[in-house]
Amino acid sequence: MSKTFYITTPIFYPNANLHLGHAYNTTLVDILARYHRLKGEEVYLLTGADENTEKVVRAASLAGVETKEYLDGIVANFKSLFQKLSISYDQFIRTSDEKVHFPGAQEMWRRLVEAGDIEKRSYEGLYCVGHEAFITEKDLVNGKCPDHGETPQGLKEENYFFKLSKYTKTVSEKIRSGELQIIPETRRNEILALLERGLEDVSFSRPSEKVSVGVKVPGDSSQTIYVWCDALVNYLSALGFGRADDALFKKFWPADVHVIGKDILRFHAAIWPAMLLSAKLPLPKQLFVHGFITSGGKKMSKTLGNVIDPNELIAEYGGEAVRFFLARHISPFEDGDITLESFKEAYNADLANGIGNLTSRIMKMAQDHLHDTNIRMEETNDTNKIPSDFLKAFDDYDVQGATTIVSKAMSTLDTRIQETAPFKLIKIDKEKGRALIVELVRELYTIARMLNPILPETSEKIKTLIKENRMPEISLFPRKVDNDSC
């Protein structure tokens, strides 16, 4: 039986379309998933949408459509973006799916109750509708919520609480021991510092009358399960946890890695493991925490006008180019920056002048001189003959490092062509020239194999060109010149 590899993205809020940060997360996850498939592992990639939220209901009514219709529209947009980016997800979970998700959320709840970790208490505070949550006094600006510009209402309500505090020590130990790995180290330290200060119990439900969507608390329909016990459970419910058909759950849980943005670290590193411990379920093996993408050194925002929409980039350059930029120029371990200028520069340097041109020049020679030669390429789909430092980088989640290694390999090949000049040699010594070109084609094939996780389409295109022994009719990545619209 082959090794399994369960990898997840967070589930995204469908109250707006996905931005570049989401595109980064899913691209990263997809690259890692494809890498593990390349290694022959049985991979399961989960992504989805977090639909049980008042924000969605509000956004829908603002748009003047039914919630469901609104959600379907946004989710279609999510999937369309994923398709353009070649995100090879195995499942897209929607937490409003009563058949797929609800049983899991309720089963989790039952287990928490069984462990004696759910308790009814009253919660009092300032409630902001925009946040869909209580906010604290110190957050207010002129008595209003700074994010939503609304005056919060004083509110007291009955909630079920989860005894998170009880698990502070155990979670901390699991992280320290490496049973739950948090990558990179700075994030691990952050969360350990938080745990050091101790965790407080968290409210795990809302009165049903106040929310129109979500999963009802088992045995108490007057309460609805709140986001933590709802959204986080998607990682389990997607696999069939709580349902009769839980074969996937048995096969893939615990997750090998949850890939998340740094903004949701706390939930994944504190609340989530505590819930799993309480429910007597194994913890995920790793949390991989990436940074944010800034533009011009600043957080993208509408007011600054520096928002870069992934769809615009894709329309101009194609999904593969976007994947490559994210892989090559954004560090997975800290914040990265992108501007339209830097994107174009990188596109021309890495893709047009790099991969694209290299493929053209080698395949032109192959087409002209190898037409009666039968080169057999290894059809292996494993990692045989792929440089070990490349594999090592991937194992360390260093997608940027791995991509840099492929770029270097291409540059080395360019230099080699220059130095060995097969186009000259062929005129002097036909056989030697052909042998050299065959070697170059083989090298190109290895590069195509390395590109498989990063640029799946390009990788296939190059392999096909080699198989059919012809140069590309149109450039793989046409160079973008200055007077272009972008």
Place this chain on the structure above:
RNA sequence: GUCGAGGUAGCUCAACGGUGGAGCAGGCGUUUCAUAAGCGCCCGGUUGUGGGUUCGAUUCCCGCCCUCGACACCA
């Protein structure tokens, strides 16, 4: 405010305490297989700042300035 990370070439980043490197951008030259692409060379830095330790500091210590992150119900 507390804790943490960091300030190195125009940009992104490297440099066991021993004459500061790479990629991209820019300039010059050159090849023709290729997408005005490739290759070679060059330009480019009082390493945030003021002290200290040392034969010698980007690297160690202290002060200061600046940037970024964490500090709980925000996916």
